[in-house]
Amino acid sequence: xxxxxxxxxxxxxxxxxxxxxxxxxxxxxxxxxxxxxxxxxxxxxxxxxxxxxxxxxxxxxxxxxxxxxxxxxxxxxxxxxxxxxxxxxxxxxxxxxxxxxxxxxxxxxxxxxxxxxxxxxxxxxxxxxxxxxxxxxxxxxxxxxxxxxxxxxxxxxxxxxxxxxxxxxxxxxxxxxxxxxxxxxxxxxxxxxxxxxxxxxxxxxxxxxxxxxxxxxxxxxxxxxxxxxxxxxxxxxxxxxxxxxxxxxxxxxxxxxxxxxxxxxxxxxxxxxxxxxxxxxxxxxxxxxxxxxxxxxxxxxxxxxxxxxxxxx
Numbered sequence: 065x066x067x068x069x070x071x072x073x074x075x076x077x078x079x080x081x082x083x084x085x086x087x088x089x090x091x092x093x094x095x096x097x098x099x100x101x102x103x104x105x106x107x108x109x110x111x112x113x114x115x116x117x118x119x120x121x122x123x124x125x126x127x128x129x130x131x132x133x134x135x136x137x138x139x140x141x142x143x144x145x146x147x148x149x150x151x152x153x154x155x156x157x158x159x160x161x162x163x164x165x166x167x168x169x170x171x172x173x174x175x176x177x178x179x180x181x182x183x184x185x186x187x188x189x190x191x192x193x194x195x196x197x198x199x200x201x202x203x204x205x206x207x208x209x210x211x212x213x214x215x216x217x218x219x220x221x222x223x224x225x226x227x228x229x230x231x232x233x234x235x236x237x238x239x240x241x242x243x244x245x246x247x248x249x250x251x252x253x254x255x256x257x258x259x260x261x262x263x264x265x266x267x268x269x270x271x272x273x274x275x276x277x278x279x280x281x282x283x284x285x286x287x288x289x290x291x292x293x294x295x296x297x298x299x300x301x302x303x304x305x306x307x308x309x310x311x312x313x314x315x316x317x318x319x320x321x322x323x324x325x326x327x328x329x330x331x332x333x334x335x336x337x338x339x340x341x342x343x344x345x346x347x348x349x350x351x352x353x354x355x356x357x358x359x360x361x362x363x364x365x366x367x368x369x370x371x372x373x374x375x376x377x
Contacts, residue, residue: 068142073253074154080152083145085109085229090142091133103206103229114243129367133171153354156215156252160356170363173201173220175347177303179323181238185363212350223277223345235364238371241322242283242343243335247310252335259336260290267297269306269318276303283319287344307333319343 065093088098089109117124119132124138134142174182186198201217208220213229215224223235228234244258248268268287271278287294297316302304306318320328325335349367351360 074201076117078119079112080149082112083148083277085112085143085237086116087149088230089132089143090134090138093134095132100227100232103227106183115201116324118183156354157161157356159167160328160359168195168218169197169199170359171199171201171217172205173211174348174365175205175221176206177321177324179222179325179327181240181323181347182369184373188369189362192366196362209350211330215352217353218351218355220350221347222350224282225346226278228350231353232350233353234350235367237364237367238348239344240345240347241337242279242319242345243325243337244315244317245307245310245320245325245333245335247313247315248332248334249313250334251317252336253335255336256296257317257339258336261262261292263287263317264290264292264295266295266298268294269297269300269309269316270294270300271300275300282343282345286338362370371375 075361081256085098085102089095092098092101095109095113096106099109102109113124120137122137123135124141125281126133126135139151182200189196189198201211201220203211205222205226208217208222209226209228209232211217212220213231221242222228222234244263245259246252246263252262264287268283270280270283297318303318303320307320307328310316310318311330320335322335322337328335349364350362
C-alpha cells in the first residue's frame with residue numbers, strides 16, 4: 065500500500081513509508097541497520113530518503129564514510145515525522161475497532177509442523193467465539209510477517225527469535241518441543257528417551273540454515289553442547305521424504321515437532337524425546353500493533369489456552 069500524506073511545493077507528494085524510513089534511520093543512525101529493522105534492502109532506504117530530501121529541499125542526514133548523523137533540519141523534522149506516524153496508528157486503530165465489530169473472518173498464517181497444537185487453538189477459539197471463521201494461510205516466515213505488517217493477515221504463528229517489522233507485535237503463546245526421529249529398527253528406538261551424544265555417529269537429516277535459521281541453530285548448537293559435530297546427512301528434500309527414508313531403515317536421524325509427531329501414525333519411525341533439558345523453540349503469535357485489540361483477543365486467549373494443555377506422556 066502506498067500512503068500519501070501531504071502535498072509539497074511543486075506538487076510533489078510525501079509518502080508515509082518515507083517517514084517510516086526516515087524515523088528508522090534517525091533512530092539507528094545507520095542505513096544498514098535501519099534496512100534490517102524494516103526488512104527491506106538498504107538501497108531502497110537510501111533511495112526513498114534521498115527522494116524525501118529532494119522533496120523537502122533540505123538534507124536530513126549528514127553522511128560520512130564513518131558515521132551518519134542528523135542535520136539541524138533532521139533534528140527539527142524528527143518529532144513531526146513521529147507525530148504523523150502516531151496519527152496513522154491512531155487512525156488505523158479507530159477503523160480497526162469499527163471493522164472488528166462487524167467482521168467475523170480471521171486470516172491466520174500457520175507454521176509447519178504445528179500438529180495438534182493448531183487443533184487445540186481452533187477448538188478453543190470455536191468455544192470462545194463461535195461466530196468467528198478462521199482462514200488458514202501458509203507462507204515462509206518473512207512473508208508471514210510482511211502480510212501481518214501490511215494487515216493482509218490478522219495474525220501469524222512464528223517460531224524462534226526472529227526480527228519483525230516495526231508494525232508487528234509478537235505475543236509469546238507457548239514453547240514447542242522437538243523430538244528425535246530414528247528408524248524403528250535402530251537399537252535406540254527401544255528406549256523411552258535419547259541423549260544427543262548417542263546420535264553422534266548417525267547422519268543428521270536437516271533443512272538448510274537459510275530455510276529455518278532458529279531450528280538449525282538450536283539443533284546444531286545442542287549437538288555441540290553434547291560434545292560432537294553432527295554428521296551431515298544427504299541433501300534435504302522434505303520431512304516426508306526424510307521420514308520415509310528412515311522408515312525404510314536408513315541410518316540417520318532428524319527432529320520433528322512433538323505436536324506434529326503425535327499426528328504421525330505408524331511404527332516404521334520412532335519419535336524420542338531428548339533427555340533434559342530437551343530441545344525447545346518458543347512460538348509467538350505475530351499481530352499488527354495497530355489492529356483492534358478486540359479483534360485479536362479471542363485468538364490470543366485461545367492460543368494461551370492451547371499452550372497450557374499438558375502434552376507430556
